[in-house]
Amino acid sequence: MSVPTAPESAVVDLLGLVALGELLAFERMAADARLAPDLRRRAALSEMAAAEIGNYRRLADRLTALGVRPDDAMAPYVEPLQAYHDSTVPHDWAEAVTKAYVGDAVTDDFLRHIAGALHEPERQLVLDVLHESRYAQFAATEIRLAISADPKVAGRLSMWARRLVGEALSQAGRVAAADRGALTALIAQGDQVDVAALIRRLTDSHTARMAAAGLNN
Template identity: 50%
Template sequence: MKESPGVVDLLGVLAYAELSAYARMTEDAATLAPSLADRAALSELAVTEYAHFRLLRDRLTELGSDPDEAMAPFIAALEAWHAQTRPSDWLQALVKTYVGDGIAHDFYREAARHLDPSIARLVDEVLVDEGRSQFAVERVRAAIEADPVASGRLALWARRLVGEALSQGQQVASARPELATLLTESLEEGKADISRLFAKLQEEHNKRMAAMGL
């Protein structure tokens, strides 16, 4: 028996997000990392992202859905997000990994809140931090301490990231009504409003900014 379209949409968008995160982190590690230690650390995070993709792909198959078909509706939006937010240096890459991926993960967690417990546990498992926060925060804060001028530049970059992320999220929700339903159902009964969800995502973004000292 196939799972509901909303669940397949959620697992499909999350699977492609994890696959594209793996590819992006691998590229950033090879081209932007300033040291071998940084390259190794980011590459390790990338491997974890690929493992998460495999878990999602396998679950989609178990649910009777074709993983490629489940991911296909989200390729254009996620590729556009990455194209519009391609980092130009190592610090921008770290901010994107922490801030950009963080707000997307909040989006997916919210959608999974009231799903079958086995699906919700899978989403939690693939969105586990795995040291991403500590890795990015430590390096960004150290860079700002060494060069305070970098703070303004990175703060502007982070604002651009969240703006693009929210825009893409709204487009995805509008294009996939079943996924939008999961999101609105996760809000308080009687007050379901997609704008409230995005306000909640903005709050979490502000906490991440503070953690980095931006």
């Protein structure tokens, strides 16, 4: 396997991070589907899991085409991403769909921003693996149904969502520590990136999603 140049290294690091995220999301959703209260919901979350592993395959294939083993590209990020999932295991169906709704959306917002710094075909590939809106709509509907059945659930799920975001930010710091520099440079590429503005946009989007699902930020 050839050693990537600096720009290629940044792309490889990003694709490795995203690929691992898709792989672990597949494992998580497949397991969480067993928490579903009926077969319809179980099938819906299983379909979401199938989409995740399909996305992983596309990313892994692109890494291979770049001359990099997917295992090698993902390896630096295994510990922090696995730690996030291990520390945020849902206890019931409502927590499972909240995790899918909150965690996936924050990740998608971030990747949508990063894609702007990529060249083709990687830019379109990253955009293509963002989650379909119907999955977010399904999760939001399930959250609202849970709250409708028991209004007290809103407080518990709001706290759970805040914990998810807190854990994600904590592990993001570990990802940055594991990074070899190229990915960080890509994220902060040039003088066009206003980190404070990016954080505000991500926060505003998260707040709007919480409100749409009947949760408090």
